[in-house]
Amino acid sequence: MTPDRDHYLNELAQQRAQLEADVQQRLDEYTHAWQALVPLALSEQVVAPLWKGLQQARAEHHLLQNLDAIPLEVSYWSRALGLA
DSSP states (O other), X not given: OOHHHHHHHHHHHHHHHHHHHHHHHHHHHHHHHHHHHGGGTOOHHHHXXXXXXXXXXXXXXXXXXXXXXXXXXXXXXXXXXXXX
């Protein structure tokens, strides 16, 4: 690998790790808030945004957990689109 490619891959790995940490934190926060508020049977106006946030955090978490299964290389997409 070239130094530029190594640097780029290291930077991507750091960004991914930070994104994973951010998503996990958001998922934990929404889960904790949901578990604390649901027993109070609050109005839909209070619960709906929290539920939406929890679902979004779960979806982001799921996507990140399965990110390795998604081909991200430009060469893959070039071949897949017939551009190579």
